[in-house]
Amino acid sequence: MTIEQRREKLESLGRFLNQFKRQGIEKDESLPHNDPYFELLKEKIERAVHYNGWFTLENVLFSIEQWSRALTSDNLQKWLSGYDFSEVEPKTVGIIMAGNIPLVGFHDFISVLVSGHKVLVKQSSNDKLLLPVIADYLKTIAPEWQEKIELLPDSADGASKMTNFDAIIATGSNNTARYFEYYFSGKPSIIRKNRNSVAVLTGNETSEELSALAEDIFRYYGLGCRNVSKLYVPKNYDFNAFFEAVYSWNPIINQAKYANNYDYNKAVYLMSQFKLLENGFLILKEDVSLNSPIATLFYETYEDMEAIQKELDSRKEEIQCVVGREIIENEVSFGNTQYPQLWDYADNVDTLHFLTKQV
Structure with missing residues (x-):
């Protein structure tokens, strides 16, 4: 297949995924090869919601929606x-996927395919229902990919099951990353570790910007690396406007797993006599760490922007996105962390450069 043909197949996939939206799942009878994959993906979405308590229907469809919007002709061409x-030169590239949010490893998957390599996938047990349907759909619309896509059977140890590969892309925690680096030493690799996103506030944000920030915080219950887990705020910052702006997300506390985390973390903090701010569904705690627990948002105060810039520079290997308004270079605007473009690479590592030049 030429690169143009591969691009066209991904564009077709985008049209297929466009049938699955938050406002409703509606079959497009004009799409070729839609049967039986439409009904099958619809069934797997329902199963994923029951299988993983964090994968609500809203969040699964949100993820699929973003991929349908990303896989357009203009975006793919750019x-x-x-x-x-x-x-x-076609090689076999292994991918070990995380399972924190729906289809979290999908960008790596399509990157390998569009580069012309074979993809060998070890899915997370937490997110193993959606990708097989999408993979089978791609094999149907592009028979040339029949031998280019292999999904390994589910197992607890992804690394040990990876054999006969030429390069690896693996995502995990800081602990598993050390294991990956040892196990896959000698192979071209991208090894991703824990990352978090932060927001820098000045106190001059509009209510619309703070409301948009809530999407960056609460989408996927804060489980993604693009979720804001920490705020940098000026000294003596008044959080009243922030709490008022994010209040529309208060139904999130009705999700049992989220509520359990909220109750547990609040109890632990209170017993430890930490000073807290909270509004019934979100805890704010002053802390230098970037990685806040579920239902908790850390914050840190600053006195001048130069100090913030030095802080962010010193921790750039821990940070995925910085949200703000005209504060630093390459910042993400409020409400947009969960809408990455195809060229917004995780950990700022250019996956296609790796696949075309280093594999």
Whole structure:
């Protein structure tokens, strides 16, 4: 397949996924090869919601929606136009996926395919129902990919089951990353560790911007690396406007797993006599750490922007996104962390450059 043909197949996938929206799942009878994959993905979405308590229907469909919006002709053309695929020698690239949010490893999956390599996937047991349907759909619309896509059977140890591969892309915690680095030493690799996102507030944000920030905080219950887990605020910052702006997300406390985390963390903090701010569904705790627990948002105060810039620079290997308004270079605007483009690479590591130049 040429790069143009591979791009067209991903564009077709985008049209297929466009049938699954939060406002409703509606079959497009005009799509070729839609049967039986439409009904099958619909069934797997329902099963995923019951299988994983964090995968609500809203969040699963949100993820699929974002992929349907990403896989358009214009986006794919812009993404792929900066790379030379003519010298790629097809290899087998293993992917060990995380399972914190729905389809979290999908960007790596399509990157390997569009580069012309074979993809060998070890899914997370927490997110193993959706990708097989999408993979089978791709094999149907592109028979050339029949031998290019392999999903390994479920097992507790992803690394030990990875054999006969030439390069690896693995995502995990800081602890598992050390294991991956040891196990996959000698192979070209991208090893991703824990990352968190932060927001820098000045106190001059509008209520609309703070409301948009709530999407960055609460989407996927804060489980993604693009979720804001910490605020940097000016000294003596008044949190009243912030609490008022995010209050529309208060129904999140009705989710049992989230509520359990909220109750547990609040009890632990109170017993430890930490000073807290909370509004019934979100705890604010002053803390230098970036990685806050579920239902908790850490914050830290600052006195000048230069100090913040130094702080962010010193911790850039821990940070995925910085949210703000005209504060630093490459910041993400309020409400947009969960809407990455195809060229917004995790950990700022250019996956396509790796696949076209280093594999």
